[in-house]
Amino acid sequence: MADSIAAAAQKHPAPEGLIYQYGTAGFRTKAEVLDSVMTRCGLIAALRSRALKGKWIGVMITASHNPPEDNGVKLVEPLGNMLQEEWEVLSTEMANKATPEDVSKFYHEIAARFKIDLDAPARVVVARDTRASGARLLACVLDGLKGAGAEHKDYGFLTTPQLHYMVRCLNTEGTKDSYGTPTEDGYYEKFAAAFKTALKGKKPSGSLTVDCANGVGGPKLTELIKHLPPKEEALEIFVVNDNVIKPEALNVDCGADYVKTNQRAPPSSKVGPNDRCCSLDGDADRVVFYFKDANNMFHLLDGDRIATLVASFLGDLVRQSGLSDSIKIGVVQTAYANGAATNYVEQHLKLKVDCTPTGVKYLHHAAEKLDIGVYFEANGHGTAIFSVDTLETIAKHEPKSTAQKEALEVLRACIDLINQAVGDALSDFMLVEVVLAHKSWGPQEWLSTYNDLPNRLLKVIVNDRKIFQTTDAERRLVKPDGIQTKIDQEVQKVRQGRSFARASGTEDAVRVYAEAATKAEADDLARKVAEIVKSFGSA
Structure with missing residues (x-):
């Protein structure tokens, strides 16, 4: 050997x-x-x-x-x-x-x-x-x-989530926990059937335009659509940026990362006011939604928005099924989650929020500890995880009324619609459409659930990122000595101020995040914290 x-x-x-x-x-x-x-x-x-x-x-x-x-x-x-x-x-x-x-x-x-x-x-x-x-x-x-x-x-x-799905199916084949058929058709059939059941005859308003980043998600979404109910009954989907014949076009001026970073629709976008759009990334494990209003203003509905929407809906279903005594829902975020989103989950939805370091593996791990754990990074990567006990409780539950029975059917369909293995852009966008259909919401109603605090993200190039060490899920710096005190002093000067700095995972840089009551205050706070980082980082 x-x-x-x-x-x-x-x-x-x-x-x-x-x-x-x-x-x-x-x-x-x-x-x-x-x-x-x-x-x-x-x-x-x-x-x-x-x-x-x-x-x-x-x-x-x-x-x-x-x-x-x-x-x-x-x-x-x-x-x-x-x-x-x-x-x-x-x-x-x-x-x-x-x-x-x-x-x-x-x-x-x-x-x-x-x-x-x-x-x-x-x-x-x-x-x-x-x-x-x-x-x-x-x-x-x-x-x-x-x-x-x-x-x-x-x-x-395959899309990355499809590969994760295949692995899980192959390892659970023939067991009581069988996840599905380990083929591409098996994937489409499972998620399409769950989508149809979860909609319960409700039709999302308008259509959805999906930007596939000129990546593998394009041809796979086209296949998935063949398995979905006809557009007259469910959802009309327009697939754009699906050119995989030119590999050099991948992620160029399109895709989830472009939309999130630039806070604008892809230049190729031709949609009208209040038309729902979403963008996948190159391997289709991330999705962000967005739309332009009647005044042509761009509005991003990112991972924070998806998490609050999904958590709110799952909370409703658990309550309506008569299960709220035995199942608790929590939302897992990173420090990059907008403070207004955190506040909305805790104050309005009355759900627990856990904060973890940046990186999907940390969020996933924290979500696994909850009965139902909903996690999305702001960049649109996320899913909802149901614990083994929770799945058993839901499977065994006997509804006491017609209303409970209907809510339970939708909840069970949502479990099948959510890719439990990993964040999956195709499954996630269908879940969002199910929620919007049940709430009879368009993008404007979704946006109006809370107002994001203005925020700013800056990158500071440093000589050695390793000297910047954090604690409290990356929200506070413990090294270099004295740096956090200086950051705290700047934060206290602005209304609803919050800021943190953390070493990048991929380059010799420190990322600075700041938010405040106004855009001017958020920009100013980010600039001042970046200057503090620079002074310590070049020492």
Whole structure:
């Protein structure tokens, strides 16, 4: 076995002088320097599968909202969740081994450390987004899997959430927890049927225009639409920015990240006033909504808005089903959530809010501890998770009236409509449409639930981001000494002020967030906190 591992690594030698890091999004960088990483991820995936007695592990080749010349890879655990942290560390170490011999040695060290039987079966599922580099990088992964003697299933092009779905389905097939049929058609049929049931004959007002970032979500949404009820009965969907024939168009002037960052619709947008629109990102695991009002003013309905909408609806359903004594709902946010959203959830919806560090894995982990945990990052990545006990309670519940019975049917359909494995833009936008249909709301009513506090996000380039250390879910700095006191002094000078600074996870920079009662105060506060960071960061 040792020789076949070294031989696989030998085929794709690591570039000299580059350090790789498995982060929140797995490995992600310029596609031309990823060959060695891909092969080694194949080896790690095989080991992880063997460590879990041959369960299927997922490998997704994608760089999501990054530019077309980038690519990346992330590994997926058996229930469709993110790779365990301990294995993120092992992946990083493996990616940075200098020689094929070092790779083989480390492979065997991991096997010894975790008592992994290297003759046990290893099963790995692979898929990729539409980037031009995907085919080459897939071949590198397959070389790693072959070297490790792993069985693999290649699903070709999938959205990231579809790959997570396949992994969960393959591992639960034939059990009482069966998640669905592990095929693309199985995915469309499950979510389309749940959408139809959850709508309960109600029709969303108007149409929805979906910007697919010229990524894999375009062709997949077109397939999904074929399984949905006809537009006369349910929802008319217009698919735009779905050009996957030109990989260089991916995420360019379109997509969720463009809309969120620039606070404007894609330049290609041709919709009228109050028309609902949403944008996916390049691998379709994020979605944000937006519209232009009668005065041509742009309004963003981001992850915070989706979380409050979904939490409010699920809360209604739980209450109307007669389950509010046994099921508690909570919302999980990061420090980037707008203060007005937090306030709305706590004061108006009367639901608990937990705050975690930035990064989906932290939100997901916190949500798993709740009966029903709703989490969305402001960038539109999120989902709702139902605990095992909660699912059982809902399944066993006997309704006492027709109204309870109807609410319970919609609640059960929503459970099927929400991708429990991971944030899924296709499933999330359908869930939003279900809620709007039940509430008879258009985008204006949704927007008017609360007013966002004006906020500003700045990036400060520093010499060494590692000196900036945080506590309290990244809301306060503990290092460098004295910096937090100075930030607090500035915050106290403005109405409804809040600000925090945290080191970027991807570059030598510190991100500064500020919000206040007016735009001028928020801008001014952000500028002053950025100056404080700069003075400490260049010292």
